[in-house]
Amino acid sequence: NAGVTQTPKFQVLKTGQSMTLQCAQDMNHNSMYWYRQDPGMGLRLIYYSASEGTTDKGEVPNGYNVSRLNKREFSLRLESAAPSQTSVYFCASNRDATNEKLFFGSGTQLSVL
């Protein structure tokens, strides 16, 4: 059982480049999330998708876009990367309620030079 799978694990970009982080879950979860983790700041929600076909902004959405491609997949796109987007990105999912635990992927370490 793979759980939540994120690709790539590491990425280095130059300022202005674009890229898409991929996330897929095999647990038939309805809700999916993208977080960024920065030292001393915990995890901050970028975007979430409560169910297939819906997406909503989280706490720090600027500079990002998302696509809920289907029930399994939720991608995060950086259209024009900036050094401030250097971070560790985590995808997470849960069944369908706020009191349900989150299942996390292993993260993508992104550096923007």
Place this chain on the structure above:
Amino acid sequence: AQSVTQLGSHVSVSEGALVLLRCNYSSSVPPYLFWYVQYPNQGLQLLLKYTTGATLVKGINGFEAEFKKSETSFHLTKPSAHMSDAAEYFCAVSSSGTYKYIFGTGTRLKVLA
């Protein structure tokens, strides 16, 4: 608005000693409270969660947490630290009707031999 405060970004304990990681929350509605653990280069894993009912919550790996409404606290404890407990620990809060978890800034636990 909800918030979480974790006191102490770094905590060191000797192997076999009591572990106490502090978490205080703010919520205008009944909260759901969580503790997650993150081992190096991994995603977060659920340790335990409080929804309603018993105020002492037991989790995995010998950890437990006590919900104290009067003190708005949800501190994490373990009677005897093990070297394998070295990790970063995050407290989080959510509530019914929202998909937004609020995470604390994390406490890194170091266990000394």
